[in-house]
Amino acid sequence: MAVHFILLCFLFLGTSASFASTTSLATNATADGSPARQSSGSGGGGNVTTFSFSGFHPDLRGTNLTVVGDASINQGALQITPDTGNNAANFLVNKSGRILYSDPFRLWRAESTGGKKVASFHAVFTVNVYRFNGTEPAEGFAFLIAPSADAPPAGSYGGFLGLTNAATDGNGGNQIVAVELDTEKQPYDQDDNHVGLNVNSVVSVANASLTPLGIEISPIGSAKYNLWIDYDGAARRIAVYMADVSQPKPASPVLDSDLDLGATVAEKSYFGFAASTGIKYQLNCVLAWNMTVENIPWDEPGKSKSSLVLGLAVGVPVAVFVLAVAAALGYFLCVVKRRKVDRDEGGSGSVITGTMIRSLAGGPREFDYRELRKATSNFDERMKLGQGGYGVVYRGVVVEDHNNPAAAGTTVEVAVKKFSRASTQGQNDFLSELSIINRLRHKHLVRLVGWSHDDGELLLVYEYMPNGSLDQHLFSSASGSRQREPLGWELRYSIVQGVASALHYLHDQYDQRVVHRDLKASNIMLDAAFTARLGDFGLARAIETDKTSYMEEVAGGVHGTVGYIAPECFHTEKATRESDVYAFGAVILETVCGRRPRCDIDGFHFLVDWVWRLHRDGRALEAVDPSLDGAFDEDDAERLLMLGLACSHPTPAERPKAQAISQILLRAMPTPHVPPFKPSFVWPAIDGGFDTMSTTAGTTSSQVSTVMTSSSAGSGNFMRGSQSHAPPAPEQDTSGSLV
Known part of the structure; x- marks a missing residue:
């Protein structure tokens, strides 16, 4: 009887809402x-x-x-x-x-x-x-x-x-x-x-x-x-x-x-x-x-106001009463069901997940949930460092590991990532991130300190990065965040070198190939010495050494942020080392130019297209961030700009590998040749099937009926809002970020 009553309540509420709400269908606008x-x-x-x-x-x-x-x-x-x-x-x-x-x-x-x-x-x-x-x-x-x-x-x-x-x-x-x-x-x-x-x-x-x-x-x-x-x-x-x-x-x-x-x-x-x-x-x-x-409503403004007032006067109290009863009964049933599951299965998902984490070789430190709640002042908004699709990150202070006698009684600042989805998928994300980053050891990666999983609350603890993220320094005035000192040229070059080193480690030096899948400026953290640390492995996936890509088998779709997503990903829905390199190319260009990958400048909607046009005209150095006031090394700036364009090549096979990128940044190798015109993105890929004569002309083949040519760094197509009348957001994030 209670269940039937709840169903009737929600049917009533759903029917009432349909008359009062504006029709809204919101789905992710991706280029696939x-x-x-x-x-x-x-x-x-x-x-x-x-x-x-x-x-x-x-x-x-x-x-x-x-x-x-x-x-x-x-x-x-x-x-x-x-x-x-x-x-x-x-x-x-x-x-x-x-x-x-x-x-x-x-x-x-x-x-x-x-x-x-x-x-x-x-x-x-x-x-x-x-x-x-x-x-x-x-x-x-x-x-x-x-x-x-x-x-x-x-x-x-x-x-x-x-x-x-x-x-x-x-x-x-x-x-x-x-x-x-x-x-x-x-x-x-x-x-x-x-x-x-x-x-x-x-x-x-x-x-x-x-x-x-x-x-x-x-x-x-x-x-x-x-x-x-x-x-x-x-x-x-x-x-x-x-x-x-x-x-x-x-x-x-x-x-x-x-x-x-x-x-x-x-x-x-x-x-x-x-x-x-x-x-x-x-x-x-x-x-x-x-x-x-x-939108044109069915009734003229001001018409039938008395009917509307009467409907609200009667409907709202009834709806509130019904909702309260339904919520109470729903809570009762949920508690009963949960207790029954705990009795039948002898535990909860939290216990199962905790056991799996403790079984990881060389597992990180396990924190008590109450300790992390205290460390973050009960997850106070004032302690929040940032948030994304996978969770909210808070600043906290914890006591050093008691297993280390030399650090007994000392405290350390940490970043606590609280997962927002305490569900099956949330647990999968949590375990995936933990299992990958647990064994990664590199000076340019954010270090994992520990974890906590108690009563469905999923928490990861990272070392705290006092200088925030790269994008906060590049765009502090534009984002409305607190003003930060602009990054000098040497620091910018060093940061790019550090990220390249981390990428080389993930792609080639770790015992498994790891694709990060969400490399962007907001995921590049800066420690006290402004050393770059690549973070947020919520989307990262390990692939076997004899494989070339990772496909999202469960959810499907394209993960990442517009401007950093390689054009082929919208067709294959696969992450590869080449797609990571494409994102790194976007990072290089925004670091040198001081502009986001998705921006409107001189008629272009993506930074890479503007830089490529300047390169064609022999004016590439004009793309360097004007806030530097000319204080940069022209040879290094040319090297970074050409490397950024090479990494942004629409054809995946034409992009340099992570190892070569590191050598180029060490000035041990020359930069790859970059054609004066941006090659077209052709899908399906055809050997030699790109046009180096025009940035907009399509390439034809007897085997391809429709040619998709790349005119942006984001999708190879027309991105949502790029031609709209309202100014677009600086980034369209389909993943989330860890600060």
């Missing part, structure tokens, strides 16, 4: 195709919903994306028309497809005054229109607002772009609006290379040729473009901007026109893409997609 959608704000029309795809995985079909007609998700992209590697006669001609976001959005609302409230939205997406072997381009591609997620109408191939057909074109009942990229001149078109605004028809109400701007939608070879579509619901006006993927958003739109969505589209409409082929064909791809849409 995971989407992110979330709503912000409450109440009136000022709140927005955003979603973002920095890449596309086939598993998104039927979940977050509706794929209809001849469209597909392949090679990390939305292929709105079929792959040009198919047989033309059977698969490519006279095709049309659509891919739409699965959930509709309310785009307007009729007001009591007789007018309409119309939503504003902002869209940015990356397109790659590719024609195979220099064939003539056709037909075109469109960003679409549609009343349903249905397949394109029959006969919508050729010049109809998957939007309409001969019978329906121009019909107001279509309720569609599209921004087209047209690559085939029809009698009603001005040319075969223009952007147009279509309302219920493929005959544009406004258009603009792209040829005078030097933009060719479908050139011979491969080109990628970013398109920004800004719609002002209050002004009833749409603006379209377009630029090469390496360029920032232009100051002026390529197309600017009046558009009243309230008079054209369905109240609830879908956003997506449509495209078609005729007797000529091309591959129309979307590589990334980010949107922000204004």
Whole structure:
């Protein structure tokens, strides 16, 4: 009876909440195709919903994306028309497809005054229109607002772009609006290379040729473009901007026109893409997609306030009472169940985990939980050093190991990492980190002091690093943390050398190969002498010496922080020594430049792209941190910058090994040759399959249908928020960090 009552309580609460809360779906936005959608704000029309795809995985079909007609998700992209590697006669001609976001959005609302409230939205997406072997381009591609997620109408191939057909074109009942990229001149078109605004028809109400701007939608070879579509619901006006993927958003739109969505589209409409082929064909791809849409509530502001007040007056007390009863019963049942498990199994998970830790050879010191609680002033917020996805780290003072007579009675400062997930997964993380770092011995690694596991509380104790982390010194003013003395050039070079030495130890000198998987500035600690110590082994994994990589078998996905993640990881979901080297390259560049790997500078969104452009122009030294006021060694700065770029090579096999990196930093080896243009990231990897002639041109092969070229240090694609209107956070962390 009690269980039934609890279920009814939660059903009641869930039903009540569904009326009062703003719809919110939040997932990690990673470049392997995971989407992110979330709503912000409450109440009136000022709140927005955003979603973002920095890449596309086939598993998104039927979940977050509706794929209809001849469209597909392949090679990390939305292929709105079929792959040009198919047989033309059977698969490519006279095709049309659509891919739409699965959930509709309310785009307007009729007001009591007789007018309409119309939503504003902002869209940015990356397109790659590719024609195979220099064939003539056709037909075109469109960003679409549609009343349903249905397949394109029959006969919508050729010049109809998957939007309409001969019978329906121009019909107001279509309720569609599209921004087209047209690559085939029809009698009603001005040319075969223009952007147009279509309302219920493929005959544009406004258009603009792209040829005078030097933009060719479908050139011979491969080109990628970013398109920004800004719609002002209050002004009833749409603006379209377009630029090469390496360029920032232009100051002026390529197309600017009046558009009243309230008079054209369905109240609830879908956003997506449509495209078609005729007797000529091309591959129309979307590589990334980010949107922000204004939320329009169903009720006008101020309407039915009395009903709302009455509902709250009655509903809130009832809900609170029911929740209290449910919580009490739930607590009772949990206690009973836990006691039963303890009786049946003769102990708890804490006992099992503690036994496993004590069995480790040369195990670290075991602390009593009460001792660590006292050492951190009961885990006082004022003692907190930092936190991440794996836990919170506190500063503490403990008595030295009583097994050491020489240190009897003395105290030592420590950093206590308290795991935030006292669960099965939390225990796995705890044991994994402990088992790896327990046996690691190197002067450039943070030393593990001890552990505690009592009643489900998981704690690791590390030596305290009084000078914090590298990023706190590089970015203290930007992060709002307490001001620290800027690092001088010699210290920066020494820190990079120390981290390289630690990486060489993990990769080559330890009895197992260890991949760190989360190498970044916030995980590089500095002791009292500013010696670099690599820390946070929460993601680290040991791999056998005859293996090359570690794959996350349980959770899957990409772990790490945007800007440090190697582009191939978004496709393989594997960590390798090469992916660690890529992250180290990002650390080198941010240490030399005093900028985060993910930053906006001179039209670039990633530090590595900016440095590579300076290298191409023979101006690499201009990237050195200006706060140094020129006080640096130019030869060493050139060495570090070139090494950072070499480690950031999009092709894993081209990156230097950790042993060679250490030799280069000791000035015993020359730096690797770095091409003047950043090579393209090609996936699947092909020997010699990278282009050293252009930072943005794709590389084609008869064996690869869609080419993913790297334009960033984070993903090889378009990262979440990189083109958004709000400034992005300095880092997007999918793991957490240990301070």
